[in-house]
Amino acid sequence: MTKLAIISTHPIQYYAPWFRYITQSTNLDIRVFYLWNFGITPQIDVGFKQILQWDIPLLDGYEYEFVPNLSSAPGVHHLWGLQNPSLVSQVKAYKPDAVLLMCYNYASIYRFLWHWNSLQIPLLFRGDSHRLLQPNGMKAWARRQFITQIYYHFAACLYVGKANYDYFRYHKVSEKSLFFSPHAVDNDRFFTQTESAKQQAMIWKQELGIPSHHAVILFAGKFESKKRPLDLLLAFLQANIPQVSLLFVGAGPLEKDLKSAAVGQSNIYFAPFQNQSLMPRTYAAADLVVLPSYGSSETWGLAINEAMCLSRPVIVSSHVGCAQDLIDRNQNGLIFPAGNVSALASSLREAFCDGERLRGWGEESRRIISQYSYTQATQGLKQAIEYTNSVSAKA
Incomplete structure (x- = not known):
């Protein structure tokens, strides 16, 4: 041994x-x-x-x-x-x-x-x-x-x-x-909790006030400059997609800036930091998960692994380390040039132009992540x- x-x-x-x-x-x-x-x-x-x-x-x-x-x-x-x-x-x-x-x-x-x-x-x-x-x-x-x-x-x-x-x-x-x-x-932990997480997510979205007929774009993580949550907020406003809400889950130094930028926007929501036991529910609440990081510090992006375990389509920036491995363009998600808000807005519109295809992207995510x-x-x-x-x- x-x-x-x-x-x-x-x-x-x-x-x-x-x-x-x-x-x-x-x-x-x-x-x-x-x-x-x-x-x-x-x-x-x-x-x-x-x-x-x-x-x-x-x-x-x-x-x-x-x-x-x-x-x-x-x-x-x-x-x-x-x-x-x-x-x-x-x-x-x-x-x-x-x-x-x-x-x-x-x-x-x-x-x-x-x-x-x-x-x-x-x-x-x-x-x-x-x-x-x-x-x-x-x-x-x-x-x-x-x-x-x-x-x-x-x-x-x-x-x-x-x-x-x-x-x-x-x-x-x-x-x-x-x-x-x-x-x-821990793929198995997420796989086994998928169905219960979906039920919990429905209740949670009601508690947050997200309309039941709205699809949800999720950012989950630290509200810090290298994660670029403000890029996502600006891209979401630019994309102007009907019946889609944006949910920020987490905490960090940019929280006040994000909430200030969201003032007057009825379809942007915030939830506090969610511990590990609640992460399956967090991803289950989403129809699309986005990681718009900029710089060399996002060496992988394990949140994308977690989201894919819950059969979620994903969009990541070109600076996210896992992009080459986990994202198959137009099969389970999209990659946009890091820092390019307009390109991210276009990616959001592209993702939501076909709801059935988007759900298919999620199924492909789960197939890909089973090999990681x-x-x-x-x-x-x-x-x-x-x-x-x-x-x-x-x-």
Whole structure:
């Protein structure tokens, strides 16, 4: 049995079920080392600007331990937010055969890479960065050299999608050491709750005051500039589609701006942050889900996975990492140029010009997302471990 140490920033609602799946479905002996306890205790979320604690189990069904974080300002939004001096010693004490890192751009991870003997115990990395925006100049050149040096530490890398694969290749990771381990959510949780979520959504829409005969466009997430919720609001007004409402679900620094822009508009609605147990209902309330993010920070967009589990058609911007993988144009959704409000308005009109086709897009979404599951993610992980074992055996 292979002992695998996994280093993750904190318990994450998308990863914890995967760790549970690995434990229950493979012969891998895993232990997850968490560098921060966000998500399981009430703490301020920087993006949502409110106290948050996830309401689904994040620590059940797999081995884990927390590594004390001594940062004076703990968090994942800056380099020094994770400072865990005992990380190396705790991982060594587990005596793993390999170590999988789920992150690297933090003080603790740089220290770990500096002190870990990767020739003796190989390192794997799973990331989701992309270069959908391609910066130029000396700063971009220097960053490329630095990241390329970081990746030399890893015996194999797991890529979550096409844009991420291109990112690894750009940083000179060899093709033979790259393994597909797609980004996934707990598909089964959403699949099994689909029918009940639809019933709950009907009641919820009544409570929100959305007319029963209106279709709904949904934005669910943080109200922050990189997510571009204002772009969607402006595009919705420009599109002027009859019998369609726009629903914003979430919280964040742009909430006042959004509500100010919606004043006097009778078909724009707001709902507060919805915890994980309510997300199936949230997506079930929608006829179309939109993620209009701008910039390089939307490395994937796992909300799109969730929406597709509920058979929802989707529209995403060209800067969303999952666009190349999950959106089949005019089959389950559309992709528009990031930041182009008029193009987004046109996409909204295109989506709603044929209601029957839109429902067909939703059915195709569910078919596509069934191939982006923990099963496929785990297959890639096992292939990467087998590869590192074969390389070690030849050494």
